[in-house]
Amino acid sequence: MSYFDVASAAPLHPVARQALMASLDEGWADPARLYREGRRARLLLDAAREAAAEAVGCRPDELVFTPSGTRALHDGVAGALAGRRRVGGHLVVSAVEHSAVLHAAAAHESAGGTVTEIAVDRTGAVRPEAYEAVLREDTALACLQSANHEVGTEQPVAEVAEVCRADGVPLLVDAAQSLPWGRVDGGWSLLAASAHKWGGPAGVGLLVVRKGVRFAPRGPVDERESGRAPGFENIPAVVAAAASLRAVRAEAAAEAGRLRELTERIRARVPGLVADVEVVGDPVRRLPHLVTFSCLYVDGETLLHELDRAGFSVSSGSSCTSSTLTPSHVLKAMGVVSEGNVRVSLPFGADAAEVERFLDVLPGAVAGVREKLGAPVASAATGTLDELTVDALGERCPLPVIELAKALPRVRVGGTVTVLSDDEVAAVDIPAWCWTQKQEYVGPREREHGVAYVVRRLV
Amino acid sequence: MSYFDVASAAPLHPVARQALMASLDEGWADPARLYREGRRARLLLDAAREAAAEAVGCRPDELVFTPSGTRALHDGVAGALAGRRRVGGHLVVSAVEHSAVLHAAAAHESAGGTVTEIAVDRTGAVRPEAYEAVLREDTALACLQSANHEVGTEQPVAEVAEVCRADGVPLLVDAAQSLPWGRVDGGWSLLAASAHKWGGPAGVGLLVVRKGVRFAPRGPVDERESGRAPGFENIPAVVAAAASLRAVRAEAAAEAGRLRELTERIRARVPGLVADVEVVGDPVRRLPHLVTFSCLYVDGETLLHELDRAGFSVSSGSSCTSSTLTPSHVLKAMGVVSEGNVRVSLPFGADAAEVERFLDVLPGAVAGVREKLGAPVASAATGTLDELTVDALGERCPLPVIELAKALPRVRVGGTVTVLSDDEVAAVDIPAWCWTQKQEYVGPREREHGVAYVVRRLV
Structure with missing residues (x-):
């Protein structure tokens, strides 16, 4: 049984579990209260904020905890746009952002704002010049992910941040996929991330707003989290999130090397094992643990079922799955095949032997689906x-x-x-x-x- | 050491801890995924929703989990108002709602809506006729708490719901304080609650929207929680919340009787033990575990410090605390003394002997603060x-x-x-x-x- 879908959610890291357990007894009270239980909770919250800020590379007072990465993105985009309302209502996003960013952009558009989408090449990467070309007098915010969640391609964040800075436009970085591996370089202005992607508990996102960046929280707020994330703080989860981020960072360099070899092996072997396959994403500038390929003439949902039966949990950006009715907007923007799409994202500690077994199982699984669908076999026919x-x-x-x-x-x-x-x-x-x-x-x-x-x- | 502030947050219930532990291994994956880890997570989420719906008295598909009670109120108010936008922009709230409701009302007002506040009597209760008098053709929503969080007074929810129903206006009930004790009776339309008030973990709120109630979620959403609460579900916390709600309900009737006696004793004894005290809130129609009084000539923050030193954690709606700069809007609306305010809210299982010790300690603590402040002593002076x-x-x-x-x-x-x-x-x-x-x-x-x-x- 192998779970190869950490890009969706990672199992709880042992350090997260330990920290969660320990802080259930100490961190349940209201940190705004002055009695001992409140003071203890406040100490835990402050320590977690410092640890998370250190891992991100920001000041503690620039970082707030949100209920999820999605809410960090929704509220980060809305707050940054509102903070620069007077400049204008123009928002720039890449075409391959996480749907949370695209949903926030759509909400902005239906409220009267304008949105420009930056196209990507066949590897899924943006070019900094493309941002440069669309920034305008009235551009309030630009968004770019640090690395793509579906194909693993790393984006030129530092270069885009430079372009934005030159025009005085803040850049919001969705660092959900890359934060476990390291800090995001460059002069970004806002950053969002999600703890359950690195083995922290669900229910914790991070939103960082650099000092000096104009920010006006949208909707009702309260006195919690600097007025940027309303609602009672989930301190045990926040403590577990910060502790596990520090723990995965300590293992990151070694695991990055090991997992890169395993994903490289999948990238190299799959085209030889399965006919009519397209391996997608940048082969070099990419996340170490993630590889994606699409199998022609294959129904993605059936293939996922076959792989699940063989003991492999992977995901798919294919439209032929019941959870989505349209093809992945990422694969569509890249112009690559979406059918029979498989994303493998290896957890820390993934077993090399299980990766080999995956490569053993895959050809038969694909062949089985193709046979059922009556897929074409190689033909040298010369029609007339x-x-x-x-x-x-x-x-x-x-x-x-x-x-x-x-x-x-x-x-x-x-x-x-x-x-x-x-x-x-x-x-x-x-x-x-x-x-x-x-x-x-x-x-x-x-x-x-x-x-x-x-x-x-x-x- | 006695924690007497469950109205702020309750320590984790043993059943919540157990359920949380058990579901950390089974509930971390994405419930939208089709592989085994996803299916297991989905089963847990569905079971938690059914258990919570049963406790609330609604259909499972009427209930979504939110990241907090505050977010349930913010999103519930906004969604209900947006759903009835065509009817009009008039919102009715009581003057003693939780600040989350008042913040949502303020946001509505700054977006161009109108808000009517319903006054309360000296016990903190609204009269149904007061709602009847202000409902208009363009009233989109009315809000009323089931019981007040600061003074414990129960509100006539069923009667107000009847009044609203007669005018075709949905009623949103903030049930945060009363849900552990039982279902909210009457024909309400929406309901919000918060798990950490009943010993569930932080990070879980409930939002119930009855079938047939118009509701249009505000801001960006995704496919999670029926499109009403975006962001990755926190399944272990949700499971723990539902399990502990069921557990406290099983103990509620017995504890209600026991705690009512203890709070009744505080209500009866305090005025004899401490001069110039006002016990506030309805003496009969009230939450069983909560009692509030205000001590004249006392600085609330100093009194809380004294009680904390004596081993009692209580809270205060007094303005003389560092966490608030204005007096409690609840006490203000009731027209009662806000200085030297103390709220005692007993947890399940609170020790009767500790309540006695509290009554022993209180007079000295108040006297000490009064002495420092130079408070007046009883005087029969007849001035000229x-x-x-x-x-x-x-x-x-x-x-x-x-x-x-x-x-x-x-x-x-x-x-x-x-x-x-x-x-x-x-x-x-x-x-x-x-x-x-x-x-x-x-x-x-x-x-x-x-x-x-x-x-x-x-x-």
């Missing part, structure tokens, strides 16, 4: 048709791509296949398939029902 | 002056009242004393003092510096 139309209306991912892959060998090189599909995912996966298969994607044509995707055979 | 002016400018609570009490015996019956004060608290405490001392409060006169409070000697 000039043109062929495939009606895939009503069919769901990955079937439209499977129909395309089966049809293309039937036309001559230079001929075209037109796929009619009303599945939203086809708009992502058909162009991505063409890229991986070195065929030409001519483009979409709107039809009365669905869309006609035209592909020209090149090889 | 017609009029006397006391300059208490620059003096802080409780000194202006002490000056008044010392001056009044120097004027004849029918004569007046004028106290000049720039302490905000005097506006509450001088009229309240007159009421307790059966003297006539003639009224305030604005002056260039501070206010002149005029008092006529009647006895």
Whole structure:
């Protein structure tokens, strides 16, 4: 049994458990009270804040604890925008931010603000020049993750922070995925993170607002957490979060080397073990423990079930899972295949032998799903048709791509296949398939029902 | 050492600790994931929701877990107002709601809404007719606590809910103080509560929205908790909260009887043990475990320190504490003395002998503080002056009242004393003092510096 999905949530670190236990007896009272139980709680809270601030690399009075990373992002974005209301209502975010940032951006937009999304390349990275190009007189805030949660690509945060600083625009960094591995370099202005990503308990986020950054908390607040995070403090959880962050940092350098080798092995081996696979994300500038690949002609949910039966817990940005009806916005922005998507994110201490077993199990699991779906097998067919139309209306991912892959060998090189599909995912996966298969994607044509995707055979 | 402040926060219940421990291993994963760790987490979350809903008396799909009672109130008020935006922007709250409700009301007001505050009588209770009188065509929401957090007075929730229902206005009930003792009766529409008030862990609130009640969550949301409480669920804490609520309910009837006797003893004995004391709140319609009294001529913070030194942790709604600069809005709305205020809220299992010891210690503690402050001693002086002016400018609570009490015996019956004060608290405490001392409060006169409070000697 191997849990390979720490990018969603990490199991509780032993140090977190110990700290939680110890502070349940000492940290339950109201730290605003003056009696002994309150003073004890206050001491624990202050110590946790100092430890967390040291790990982040900020002053204790710049850091508040929030009920989750999501709330830190929601409240951080809203507070920073409100603090610079007079400058303007323009917000800049990358297209591959966590949905919490994109939801905050959407809320800003429906309240009358404007949002510019920065595109990414096929590895999922932004270019600092892209930020430079869109910053305006009325830009109140820019956001950029330190590393992507779905594909592990590290972002050029320090360079983007430099660009923002030159224009006097604060940069908010979502450090949820990278904070366990180290501080975020560069001159960022705000930072958010989430304890359950590093083995701290759920219910604890961090929001850091650098001194001098204008910040006006939105909605009702109270006297807690410098007026930035209302509600009674969860001190045992906060203590456990800070203690475990310090503990994982102590192990981080050694584990980073070890896990990077394991993920590198997955990156290198999977394309040889499974046909028609795209390994995505930057191969070098990436988180050490995370690797993502997409398997053509595979239904992501079924593949996850097969892997779960084999004892592996992994996640998927594929649209073919019941928890999401649309393909991952990250994979879509990168222009890579979303079907049959698998994200492996290894926990601290992950067993090398289990990674080998994963590589043993994967080809059979993928083959099983493909067989059920009637996926195409490699074919050297040299078709003679000039043109062929495939009606895939009503069919769901990955079937439209499977129909395309089966049809293309039937036309001559230079001929075209037109796929009619009303599945939203086809708009992502058909162009991505063409890229991986070195065929030409001519483009979409709107039809009365669905869309006609035209592909020209090149090889 | 006795902790008598459960109305602030209760120590962790043994059942909560046990449930928390047990679910740390089973409940850390993302319940939205389909692999085994996710499915296990989902089962725990569903079971906790069912248990909590049963305790509240609602359907499981009407109840979401929030990061705190404060957030449940903030988000509950905002969501209910937004859901009935088309009806209008009028909000009705009692004057003695928890500050979280009043902060939400203030946020609504600064966003252009209107708020009506319902006055309370000297016991802290509202009258249903007062709600009836202010409900309007454009009233979107009314709020009422089930019982007051500072003085323990129970509110006529069922009657107010009836009044609201007749006008088609939803009623939101803040049940934070009463939920451990039992369900809230009546046809309320929304309900909020907080786990750390009943011995559950911090970090868990409940928000219940009855089916059919219009509700539009404010701000960015995600797919968690029916789209009403964004952020990764804190399942171990939620499990502990639900388990401990069930556990305290099993003990509630027996403890209610026992604690009511102990608080009744405090209510009955304190006025005999300490001179110039006002026991506040309804003597009958009240929470079983909570009693509040105010000691004239006493600085609340110093008294709390003395009691803490004697081993008693209690709280104060007095303005003379460092954590608040203004007097409790509850005591102010009730028109009772705020100086030297002490709230005793007994935990489950509170020791009767310790309550006796508290009664032994209290008179000396009060006398000590009064002596330091130079408080007046009982005097049968029959003054001859017609009029006397006391300059208490620059003096802080409780000194202006002490000056008044010392001056009044120097004027004849029918004569007046004028106290000049720039302490905000005097506006509450001088009229309240007159009421307790059966003297006539003639009224305030604005002056260039501070206010002149005029008092006529009647006895």
